[in-house]
Amino acid sequence: MKFFEPDTIDEAVSLLNEHEEARCISGGATLVAMMNADLVDMPALVSLRRITGLAGIAADKDGLRIGGMTTHNTIANDPQLAGGWSVLRRAAGQIAHPGVRTMGTIGGSISHADPAADYLGALVAADARVEIAGADGVRQVPATDFFVDYYTTDVEDGELVTAVLLPAAPAGAVGIHRKFARADGDFATASISLVLALSGDVCTHLRIAVGGCGATPINVPEAEQLLVGQPLDKQRIAEAGKLLSAACDPIDDVRGSAEYRLLLVPRLLQQALDMATDEINAGAAA
Incomplete structure (x- = not known):
């Protein structure tokens, strides 16, 4: 295997184009582990550290x-x-x-x-x-x-x-990443990431993404629209959670079954929104 340490982005790009199937390595936290497990094999590595x-x-x-x-x-x-x-x-x-x-x-x-x-x-x-x-x-x-x-x-x-x-994030917004995992440090069985802004008790901005329940992060604009412009009551949040779950396409693996993941999504949404609301209210009271 060849190993290169370019000094500029242009040099790195040139090396990637010159050496077919070359891979970049930055911190190596993922790639080195995959190499040690013989999961990947490449003819050249291009380090970005310099x-x-x-x-x-x-x-x-x-x-x-x-x-x-x-x-x-x-x-x-x-x-x-x-x-x-x-x-x-x-x-x-x-x-x-x-x-x-x-x-x-x-x-x-x-x-x-x-x-x-x-x-x-x-x-x-x-x-x-x-x-x-x-x-x-x-x-x-x-x-x-x-x-x-x-x-x-x-x-x-x-x-x-x-x-x-x-x-730029909306004024007064907070961001929450709520994840369920088998243990600290593990990948998510399912997760909810969101950015929320309120005016009083009315939701003025909401962006939600579900992780661990499909090939890519899942965003459902209809679920957000259900809550924006309204107070965040549990019934509306439950409806939004159902829309998110319906859009998911999870797999069965060691971290949990597909069915279990679908059950987690609405609960994680409620928890994440509660956390965000509490943080916004605490900031307003300070």
């Missing part, structure tokens, strides 16, 4: 930019990820264990696109866009279009993820 500007979190006029090489630990502890953006911070804080969070990166995680991973639904709930660099330049893809199928993204051969871009 490329300046790929790590870090910075605000700009459009929102927040998270470099693809930014570690989970950095995201979990950055105070800029407040308000609606906190859905990403909370997702990052629930990934695996401290060692993985120290090494693993957001670009590597979303490129792997495990449907039970924490970031996927959080990106959809935050209306994030993914920045991708390739031989033809840089393009941006909405998170809803970035995740295509099981372990499959919109990244094409010869391209790499360079950043996650978060738009």
Whole structure:
């Protein structure tokens, strides 16, 4: 196997296009484990660690930019990820264990696109866009279009993820990532990521994504529309939960049966909305 350490994004892209089936490696939290288990075999690895500007979190006029090489630990502890953006911070804080969070990166995680991973639904709930660099330049893809199928993204051969871009969140919004897992650090059996804003007791903004219950994060606009413009009473939330469950296509695996996952979704939605409402009300009372 050949190993390359380019200094720039352009060099990395050139190497990916020059060496067929080459893979990028960032933190290596996922890829190295797969290599050790003989699940993947590639002729070349392109390390991104020497490329300046790929790590870090910075605000700009459009929102927040998270470099693809930014570690989970950095995201979990950055105070800029407040308000609606906190859905990403909370997702990052629930990934695996401290060692993985120290090494693993957001670009590597979303490129792997495990449907039970924490970031996927959080990106959809935050209306994030993914920045991708390739031989033809840089393009941006909405998170809803970035995740295509099981372990499959919109990244094409010869391209790499360079950043996650978060738009400005609604004023007063909060972000919640509520996940059910067999144990701390495990992948989700099912999860709900959401961004909520209220005016009094009336929902003014809501974006929901279900994780772990299909090939990609599941967003159902009809479920959101049922709650926006209304007080968040349990009956409406239960109806929205049914719509979310109906859109899911879960599998049976060691983390739970498909039937069990479908039962979890409405309960996780209620819990996540309760958590978000409590946080908003606590902030208003402070």
